Amino acid sequence: MSPPFAGPGFDLFAAPIAGKPLRPHQERAIAMLRGSLGKGLKRVVCQMPTGAGKTRTAAEMVSGALGKGKRVAFTVPAISLVDQTVAAFESEGIGAIGVIQANHARTDGRQPVQVVSVQSLAKRQRPAADLVIVDECHLRFEAVSRWIADAPGTTFVGLSATPWARGLADDWQDLIVPVRTGELIDAGLLSPFRVFAPSHPDMTGVKLNRAGDYDETQSGEVMGGLVADVVTTWLERARGFPTLVFAVNRPHAAQLVQQFADAGVMMGYCDAHVDLIERQFLFARMKRGDLAGIVNIGTLTTGVDADVRCVVLARPTRSEMLFVQMIGRGLRTAPGKQTCTILDHADNHARLGFVTDIHHDRLLSGREKSKATAKERGEPMPKECGSCGTLKPAKVRACPSCGFEPTRQSDIEVEDGELVEIGRGLPLDASPKHDREAKQRFWSMAQHVDAGRGKGGRLAKALYRAKFGVWPAGLDPSPIPPDAGFLAYERSRRIAYAKSQQRRAT
Structure with missing residues (x-):
């Protein structure tokens, strides 16, 4: 007799949930799991980042197993997550659920799906299961590791957004990564x-x-x-x-x-x-x-x-x-x-x-x-933009926030404790060229700071030339209040100047 979910033409996920189509990355996760298990592997970790729909994907696995008459156990890392998991599965159309937890109202060992906390797993008899889904498997609970070691013929699927803990390879055989966080943001x-x-x-x-x-x-x-x-x-x-x-x-x-x-x-x-x-x-x-x-x-x-x-x-x-x-x-x-x-x-x-x-x-x-x-x-x-204070991705010369592209020079120092913006996660126009509107805005903010410091126009011109490499020409001198990016840039210039003076003095 072939072991569960093995053999030619097997399909662990044969009974999709009607009316709730999978997203492309969830379909990819199912296909990758099917491929890994089809090679005869029994312990596979699926990386599912926040927002990837871990519950929906797990429900597809559970539904497929139930459709083949198999029993499923789903382990959660904390007692507080038991009821949350039961409610989530029921919202996905899975109702034949029992719970293994002391004095829980849903305790019913006859149900083909058992939700069990790892705390209860360490103290109670393991449920009969052909498929065990381990949520947050990177936490590496001893009770789960013992179950894996004691049941080599049982299929285990681990779920985690961060399956990078040392020792996971001692319990698990394969890692599949159907989608990454950046792709979910882009989508x-x-x-x-x-x-x-x-x-x-x-x-x-x-x-x-x-x-x-x-x-x-x-x-x-x-x-x-x-x-x-x-x-x-x-x-x-x-x-x-x-x-x-x-x-x-x-x-x-x-x-x-x-x-x-x-x-x-x-x-x-x-x-x-x-x-x-x-x-x-x-x-x-x-x-x-x-x-x-x-x-x-x-x-x-x-x-x-x-x-x-x-x-x-x-x-x-x-x-x-x-x-x-x-x-x-x-x-x-x-x-x-x-x-x-x-x-x-x-x-x-x-x-x-x-x-x-x-x-x-x-x-x-x-x-x-x-x-x-x-x-x-x-x-x-990441490197800090010398113009607006944004921390831009490594090897990206043009700032994704303001478009400034620096000439080759040493890193600009910033004042301790000053918060600067990091720009990787936010889609922004990363055009490397400064258009006239951007130059005018910078010049007007420079005029405002210059007037407040009583510099008679010298500071505004110096800041403009430091940023754009040319003197201002044909721009409206009307001042506007500076934004946070301008102030961070202006402050970095002052600090760099002060430190250069200190070096000269020594």
């Missing part, structure tokens, strides 16, 4: 994003923990010095946007909540001790506007489907998985949402690059060393 299935980042919080001397990430206590102390800047920047850049703030630890989170409160902004608080009911209450309050956002400690990186329009990264990390999971909370689309604002106070983008550029094509074994950051690997990192 309108995820929100574009704008990132503003501080120059360089000093992480020198901060120890690394066993997982290779920053020590919590020491990084909390470093980030505690930026609490006021976090609040001030949010008030300037994201006031009114439903916000998730990622803090380092409880003392740091308490500082943030208090500093926001001192500024007249009410933020909620969430950590591992806040249960599902309380979390739902927090999100309901944020939706009503009673809370401006929620400060959390590592608990809202998954299972968040709320309208989030700003993500504040006040937690430094070297982990690509954590980085992508945090930002992913703000990338879901919502009515009226044009973009997600990301305020990175932890220098994570300077360390890891853009989330849209993080890709891996294989699983890692437990014997491999902790991965170096993109910066440590020597990969080209």
Whole structure:
């Protein structure tokens, strides 16, 4: 007798859900899974980024298995996600569901689909299953690893937006990547994003923990010095946007909540001790506007489907998985949402690059060393535009925000603590040429700053020549207030000049 889902012409996904067609990348995921399992592999990880429709794709697998008379188990990483998963499957037309969790009202071992938390899996008898779907498989729960080892004939499919943990290759045989975050943004299935980042919080001397990430206590102390800047920047850049703030630890989170409160902004608080009911209450309050956002400690990186329009990264990390999971909370689309604002106070983008550029094509074994950051690997990192302060993608000369294309020169230094915009996630006109309208706008802003400083026109001319390489000619001298990009550029010129004077003096 052939094992389940194997043999010539097998089709794990033979019963599509009527009335709910798959998107092209979901069809691709099913086809890639079919191909991998068709080779005789039994343990396949499918990378499904935020917004890819993980539940819809999983429902297609479940429906196909049920259509062939097979039994399915779906494991979730937290008890709080059991009811959420049951509701999501029922919304996809799957109703024959039982739950394995203590005293749960849906406990029914006769049902062909069993939703089980890994906590219950460690304490109770495993359900009979031909197909086991492991949600957030990168978390590598011991109970799941033991089940995989004990059931070599059972088909296991892992789902994860970030399947890059060390040791996954010890349990799983293959990785398929049907779609990437950047493709979902381009297709309108995820929100574009704008990132503003501080120059360089000093992480020198901060120890690394066993997982290779920053020590919590020491990084909390470093980030505690930026609490006021976090609040001030949010008030300037994201006031009114439903916000998730990622803090380092409880003392740091308490500082943030208090500093926001001192500024007249009410933020909620969430950590591992806040249960599902309380979390739902927090999100309901944020939706009503009673809370401006929620400060959390590592608990809202998954299972968040709320309208989030700003993500504040006040937690430094070297982990690509954590980085992508945090930002992913703000990338879901919502009515009226044009973009997600990301305020990175932890220098994570300077360390890891853009989330849209993080890709891996294989699983890692437990014997491999902790991965170096993109910066440590020597990969080209984003560069700051000397004109408007936007951090542009590596190897892109023309700024995607203002079009400025610099001449060959040393990197421009910026003032510590100043937030500058990073432009990868937001579709912008990246024309390298400055048209007359852009030159006029710059000249008018330069006139405004010049008049305010009492420079008699000298500053305006110097700024214009530094930016465009020529003196202004035939432009209207009427001043207009400068925007943030102009001010960042003008400030960088002042700092560069001051430092050149210091070098000459020494």
